[in-house]
């Protein structure tokens with residue numbers, strides 16, 4: 029079996045190559061993407077192991093290039109813990125597996141053996157040299173979906189990704205806004221630089237400047253050493269500002285200045301540091317409503333919103349539901365080391381009749397729990413939380429639903445129906461949990477403060 033190891037760190041490369049040689053594999057090594065691609069021109073490998081951070085081209089781009097030439101050759105990515113998000117996405121983009129540095133030799137060996145079993149034999153492989161196929165077909169279908177809303181979204185992502193434009197992503201909680209931001213980064217020319225995500229909701233006005241722009245030793249009590257801010261960490265790459273609507277007003281002013289001048293100064297320092305960062309922001313509330321008020325600055329709104337993307341809620345793209353289920357089941361089975369499972373008809377129906385206030389995150393969590401609990405390869409109603417079991421009270425039944433669709437109700441009507449469902453669900457779960465709010469919040473997959481807010485808003489007797 030012939031393996032290719034790609035890593036620009038000479039000592040790690042030597043160590044890994046030596047280890048695999050000692051385990052009776054034939055191994056070639058390359059220290060850059062270019063030398064790897066040269067080797068791949070003349071040799072067929074059964075497996076490629078590549079570092080994620082390489083000079084000139086990142087491991088994912090290299091993997092995609094290898095997959096283009098040898099679609100059947102498994103590629104294992106070797107990553108640092110800090111790249112874990114990207115690594116998880118690499119699986120979605122075609123990597124066989126990723127392993128973290130420091131590498132555990134036993135685990136690595138097992139992964140190599142498994143990957144080699146999964147490999148299509150080199151003689152069965154056709155070396156393809158034509159340009160890469162568009163990925164709007166099967167390969168990425170699990171993350172793209174097929175409803176017009178989803179197709180439009182990913183089409184816009186493709187269009188805006190290679191530009192420098194700042195993007196504002198709108199969508200309910202859990203719809204996949206961060207995921208979209210990450211893909212925009214991956215599809216941009218900045219892909220080999222950092223993607224840094226910041227939750228603006230947790231930035232206090234006291235600490236925000238230091239978190240974003242860094243500080244120097246002694247700048248304030250507790251600043252015991254120099255610290256880089258997230259703008260510097262993301263320099264050359266992408267900064268994702270999640271929940272931007274929660275950014276304190278004072279910080280909005282500072283952010284605007286940085287975006288205009290493209291220069292930062294660490295807190296306590298006068299040194300100007302030039303910055304080239306692409307900003308992607310997200311919010312689950314309408315910023316434009318507040319644009320003329322004190323809450324969100326109009327000028328900042330225009331800076332961060334050169335291109336607006338709307339991620340639709342799951343309930344508005346139910347035709348994508350099965351695809352997401354499949355994907356989340358595979359992900360959970362892999363993570364929990366379980367055999368592949370399928371959903372029973374009844375579960376699928378209950379899913380289709382639910383309105384998913386927590387969107388993809390709620391679906392993903394629910395599926396992971398069900399995969400963990402399922403004693404067989406079929407996920408049944410028994411593995412769903414209590415709130416799902418009484419479909420009569422909680423969800424629109426399917427007969428009802430189709431008549432609703434036939435009558436072509438207005439958005440307003442749908443909103444009323446959704447609200448009524450939500451009230452019913454909350455009441456039912458509260459009753460089932462004997463009004464234990466923590467447990468009810470857990471079952472509903474929302475946090476306690478959201479549950480209290482909803483109880484108050486809907487005047488539920490609790």
Ligand SMILES: Nc1ncnc2c1ncn2[C@@H]1O[C@H](COP(=O)(O)OP(=O)(O)OP(=O)(O)O)[C@@H](O)[C@H]1O
Pocket residue numbers: 170171172199200201202203204205206207208270312355388389392
């Ligand atoms: N297109 C997709 N394909 C597969 N999984 C996805 C997709 N979009 C989102 N997910 C998964 O759904 C979950 C929620 O996504 P994400 O965190 O991006 O949502 P969000 O809108 O940013 O949430 P919040 O508003 O709470 O910040 C994540 O676990 C993510 O991996």
